Amino acid sequence: MSQDTTTETITPVRAELDIDGRRLSYLDFGGTGRPLVALHGHMSEGAGFAGLAAALAPEWRVV
Incomplete structure (x- = not known):
């Protein structure tokens, strides 16, 4: 039995x-x-939420 580990970009x-x-x-x-508004810390950037956005889609729209 294999798991699909493909994540949509x-x-x-x-x-x-x-x-x-x-x-x-x-x-x-x-x-x-x-x-869903996601706020990053001072030395981070919004692109760091790409994995979160992919995992929560389509139920959530991450901004």
Whole structure:
């Protein structure tokens, strides 16, 4: 008996939001599921959530 270890790659879309003269850059991994906002630490980056987005899709849309 073998297990399928294939994971689907999700390509995020980078977008920006301007609020009161400050710009916030974020990655949206897309999908139609419930939105989940994942915040990384200071020395990390949003691309680190690619595995999480793939594991939670399609029930969740990771931003």
